[in-house]
Amino acid sequence: MPANTTNDAAHAEAVAAPGTGGAGTRNAPPGAVPPTEAPGTVPPAAAPGAVPPAEAVGTVPPAEAVAPLLRGIAVLRRLTEADDGGTLSLSGLEKATGLARATVDRVTATLARMGYVRLDGRDVTLAPRLTELGNAYLAALRLPDLLSARADALADELDESVSLAVGDRDGIRFIHQATRRRAMSLSFRIGDLLPAERTAPGPLFATEWTEADWRHWHERRAADPEDRTFPAVPPRDHTPEDDDFEHRTATAATTDYSLDDQLIEPGLVAVSAPVRDPGTGRVACVASVVSHTSRRTAEDLRTTLLPHLRTAVTAMENDLRTAPPPEPGAPRSGLATWTAASKHELGREFIESLARGLTVLTAFGEDRPELTLTEVAKATGLARATARRALITHEHAGLVRQTPAHTFTLTPRVLSLGFPPLSRTSLPQIAQPHLTALADHVHESASLAVLSDSGEEVQYTARASTSRVMSAHITLGTRLPAHATALGHVLLSLPEARSQGYALVDEELEAGLRSLAVPVRDREGRTVAAVNVAMHAARRTAADCVTDVLPPLKETAEHIEADLRVAGRFRRVPLT
DSSP, rough: OOHHHHHHHHHHHHHHHHTSSSGGGGGGTTTTOSSSSTTTOOOOOOOOOOOOOGGGGTTTOOTTHHHHHHHHHHHHHHHHHOOTEEEEHHHHHHHHOOOHHHHHHHHHHHHHHHHHHHEEETOOOOOOGGGGHHHHHHHHHHHHHHHHHHHHHHHHHHEEEEEEEEEEEEEEEEEEEOOOOOOOOOOOOOTTEEEEEGGGGGHHHHOOOOOOHHHHHHHHHHOOOTTTTTTOOOOOOSOOOOHHHHHHHHHHHHHSSSESSSSSSTTHHHHHHHHTTTTTEEEEEEEEEEETTTTTTHHIIIIHHHHHHHHHHHHHHHHHHOOOOOOOOOOOOHHHHHHHHHHHHGGSSOHHHHHHHGGGGGBBBBBSSSSSHHHHHHHHHHHHHHHHHHOOOHTTTTEEOOOOSSSSSEEEGGGGHHHHHHOOOOOOHHHHHHHHHHHHHHHHHEEEEEOTTTTTTTEEEEEOOOOOOOOOOOOOOOOEEEGSSHHHHHHTTTTHHHHHEEEEESSSSSSSSEEEEEEEEOOOOOOEEEEEEEEEEESSOOOHHHIIIIIHHHHOOOOHHHOOOOHHHSSOOOOO
8 A cells, every 4th residue: 555645744844853753852952851752742741831841940942943932932921921911121021031131122123023012112012913823823723713602602691701721731721701890800811821720620621631741740739839830820828739639630520520619719719611522522622600709609600500501511512513614714925025024124133033933823723723844834935944943943832732643733832922911902002002103103193982882972092192282182081972073973984984984074073173083993894993183273284184194094093903803813802
């Protein structure tokens, strides 16, 4: 029988990549930690949370790992863990990463060029476009697309928060949150990592752990008894015995559900049930209903809400069983050309190997969950050798793994690159830096507004003012009659504004005030907000507004829409 040439080629690619698993690990440098499982299986976990494998004690990057890419990953992880919503000063990054200041400057300059961070004086802040990395993982996973509507419906039915989580070695990561708005509500974010033993989903995932997984779990617990490497949870005030989690896991294997009775913090309770892959029978994700002891006890969740949860899980599993194959989509193109042009423009301040390495993660998607080395190179436009070294690096950092078929897939750890803080970003936060740039460019005030619930007023949600002596001054939250404002004409989609694509209102609201507005649309093309420039009529004629102000105003709206499309791929972005 002739050999399977496709599998042979894929196998040859894997073997040819030292450090990526399989026979290639024979070329790892002295001191590297060898895998303890067969190639293609999920390796035993490195300590989850703040410390990536590349920085863990005793690990040595493979000889062909891309050092600048590892440094960039470290910077993004430190920003993700920052207390101030994804912001650190340059000196703070220097201290947190241990990198030289010149290196930090070059890394952040490259990330800013990619749109992944924003530089504001001495501060570095994660930018919405960075979520495209986590989006690639979530799209390849497909679970949020297929199951999130069921989770949202269950949250509405029970009036409680509902989450979906996947296992990340000996921890769990959230991939969807349907949170109820209450004074006391769930504060976890998509991408947050939690220790398995302090959660309801953890025992359900642990029912499938290997001996190596359990061994690592014991090692991690011994090294970090207070869970300091898990920024999303408060440190432990006491350390329960290991056999407590082992007992909970054994119980979950029998009952097919699990409870969290205030394991994360006092007052928080949850009940979880596994959603199984119809093809393999293994746990694909875990659905949880989360509440507070002021509303329900853990036992109440089990007796009252678990039946509803199991009904929803059955429907989710049916959705997985009947889901049509993903529609083929065109991979991103021109990335290699763009990075080369950026290097030519910025010179040594742009680290081309970092930019190209990160773009490898975007090669994956809904119809591309597993890729061979050749397919990764083709999808990104990178040379095969460049793609290969990036994959070696990402596997070392825990972002990519090999499958038994010798293809590559993304891991949940990709969500550690900025997704948790950015998953809470609102439209005003997305718009603010763009409004500031617009106001600086046209030397006039710029604003973002949405339509009020009544549909009769516009509400200002973000603003950037100018330094002029006389300028439009409106505080955030102000509401004005929609019919008398350019913002309102756009939001109401009045005929003239709809046909022109913009609205110009001349002294209707107030004598001397002239305003020009354009729509801001979401992923589905719906107008969800409007952005405007307001000025005194003496400074520009109506014709000058259309000639001089409208082009940068439209460009600003396009930038906001681009960020909104990325940030809103797997969640609802709050409009206010």
